[in-house]
Amino acid sequence: xLWLALAIPDLPLAVFERxxxxxxxxxxxxxxxxxxxxxxxxAGGVRPGMRLTAARAxxxxxxxxxxxxxxxxxxxxxxxxxALQFTPFVSLQPPHGLLLEIGGSLRLFDGLSNLLSRxxxxxxxxGYSGVRGVAPTPxxxxxxxxxxxxxxxxxxxxxxxxxxxxPFTALMLDPAQALALEGLGLTTIGDCLRLPRAxxxxxxxxxxxxxxxxxxxxxxxxxxxxxxxxxxxxxLELPSEVEHCEQLLFALKRLLQELCGFLRGxxxxxxxxxxxxxxxxxxHTLVRVxxxxxxxxxxxxxxxxxxxxxxxxxxxxxxxxxxxxxxIQLLAPERPELLGDPGRPRHLWSHLVERLHARLGEDxxxxxxxRSEHRPEHAWAYTAPGRPAEAEQHGERPLWLLPQPHPxxxxxxxxxxxxxxxxxxxxxxxxxxxxxxxxxxxxxxTARNPKGTRLWVFRERRDQRQWFLHGLFG
Numbered sequence: 001x002l003w004l005a006l007a008i009p010d011l012p013l014a015v016f017e018r019x020x021x022x023x024x025x026x027x028x029x030x031x032x033x034x035x036x037x038x039x040x041x042x043a044g045g046v047r048p049g050m051r052l053t054a055a056r057a058x059x060x061x062x063x064x065x066x067x068x069x070x071x072x073x074x075x076x077x078x079x080x081x082x083a084l085q086f087t088p089f090v091s092l093q094p095p096h097g098l099l100l101e102i103g104g105s106l107r108l109f110d111g112l113s114n115l116l117s118r119x120x121x122x123x124x125x126x127g128y129s130g131v132r133g134v135a136p137t138p139x140x141x142x143x144x145x146x147x148x149x150x151x152x153x154x155x156x157x158x159x160x161x162x163x164x165x166x167p168f169t170a171l172m173l174d175p176a177q178a179l180a181l182e183g184l185g186l187t188t189i190g191d192c193l194r195l196p197r198a199x200x201x202x203x204x205x206x207x208x209x210x211x212x213x214x215x216x217x218x219x220x221x222x223x224x225x226x227x228x229x230x231x232x233x234x235x236l237e238l239p240s241e242v243e244h245c246e247q248l249l250f251a252l253k254r255l256l257q258e259l260c261g262f263l264r265g266x267x268x269x270x271x272x273x274x275x276x277x278x279x280x281x282x283x284h285t286l287v288r289v290x291x292x293x294x295x296x297x298x299x300x301x302x303x304x305x306x307x308x309x310x311x312x313x314x315x316x317x318x319x320x321x322x323x324x325x326x327x328i329q330l331l332a333p334e335r336p337e338l339l340g341d342p343g344r345p346r347h348l349w350s351h352l353v354e355r356l357h358a359r360l361g362e363d364x365x366x367x368x369x370x371r372s373e374h375r376p377e378h379a380w381a382y383t384a385p386g387r388p389a390e391a392e393q394h395g396e397r398p399l400w401l402l403p404q405p406h407p408x409x410x411x412x413x414x415x416x417x418x419x420x421x422x423x424x425x426x427x428x429x430x431x432x433x434x435x436x437x438x439x440x441x442x443x444x445x446t447a448r449n450p451k452g453t454r455l456w457v458f459r460e461r462r463d464q465r466q467w468f469l470h471g472l473f474g
Contacts, residue, residue: 008128017239028067137159143171242317268294398472407466
């Protein structure tokens with residue numbers, strides 16, 4: 001097994017900062033002190049641990065947001081769902097980390113280097129910066145990440161050597177344990193490993209020994225897998241109120257990237273998205289985007305969302321937004337055509353329908369389908385584009401059905417339309433509809449006039465003298 005630890009130490013800042021692009025000095029505070037600061041604030045002299053009063057004295061225009069533990073936990077769960085596209089086993093490492101078992105993914109992603117590059121690039125696109133650690137044990141990988149040692153340790157011997165060189169502060173310690181190790185004059189994890197085990201356990205407790213044994217792989221290190229929810233839901237708090245829908249696209253792009261990572265991990269796609277634009281007061285604005293076929297391509301989904309938002313008028317500024325996808329469906333693997341054109345876009349028709357839906361509204365685009373109905377006037381219906389028609393076994397039907405049957409005059413006792421008609425086949429009797437007050441009783445024939453035009457005509461069984469033209473064959 002091979003584990004990848006992703007530590008995101010600036011998660012308290014990133015849940016707010018990853019949507020900011022204006023260069024405003026910004027910090028997250030906790031207990032009236034600076035917990036984390038962005039680059040602009042650090043450049044102005046603000047440092048973590050500084051009192052808020054001192055930070056504001058340095059930068060009067062400093063933006064401050066209290067730490068939001070709930071938002072951090074939500075962001076970590078969203079990242080865990082996103083990470084399922086790289087491995088089926090992801091485990092949460094609160095408060096700001098993930099553990100991924102990547103041993104089974106190396107072949108799929110063409111080696112460790114390519115996999116790490118893909119994960120790092122995708123994480124940056126979400127607006128997060130992480131520190132990684134790679135080791136045969138999850139605790140070992142996590143300690144490497146905490147210390148910033150990003151050199152992969154692929155063998156137990158290499159892992160031990162790298163761990164021994166780390167400062168003991170990389171261990172997960174409580175303040176009393178850290179103070180005790182410092183009092184003993186220790187500086188590295190190697191110093192801890194060289195102490196007598198019994199004495200170390202007596203002074204600092206058995207939990208520290210267990211942590212060291214798990215890191216080295218000499219003790220079991222079970223991890224609880226993250227189980228994705230049955231539906232996707234993610235929220236982003238905006239750094240400031242947004243008054244125009246176009247300004248929401250940057251935030252929506254990052255939410256869609258999280259969604260598509262989640263869907264790839266499930267080998268699935270979504271056919272319906274819901275975007276809830278949340279306002280400070282009053283009801284929220286709900287935007288729905290429907291697809292003909294399930295998809296998990298972020299750029300394509302963003303294009304549909306952009307088309308849909310162009311038709312939305314905001315009644316109030318937006319403070320935050322939610323993205324939901326409940327209609328999650330497994331995607332069948334696509335089989336490439338033997339002689340297909342690799343440059344030809346796939347699903348061109350469905351993409352066109354989806355763009356028209358997004359631009360014009362779902363009620364503006366329809367398909368036509370047959371219905372299980374013998375009366376010709378009722379044998380069709382509007383349907384969703386692409387829905388297959390109901391299979392019905394009827395007699396021959398014309399391509400062009402008139403909106404209303406056209407009465408025919410008789411000449412010499414024969415129906416007449418641009419000349420006397422010759423009946424070629426029939427009758428086909430249709431007698432139904434008594435239950436809804438629109439009953440019919442007709443005998444249908446295929447006829448031809450002197451010009452060779454083929455017609456579909458019928459005679460009323462209740463009045464044998466009444467003939468009607470109902471359709472024309474192509």
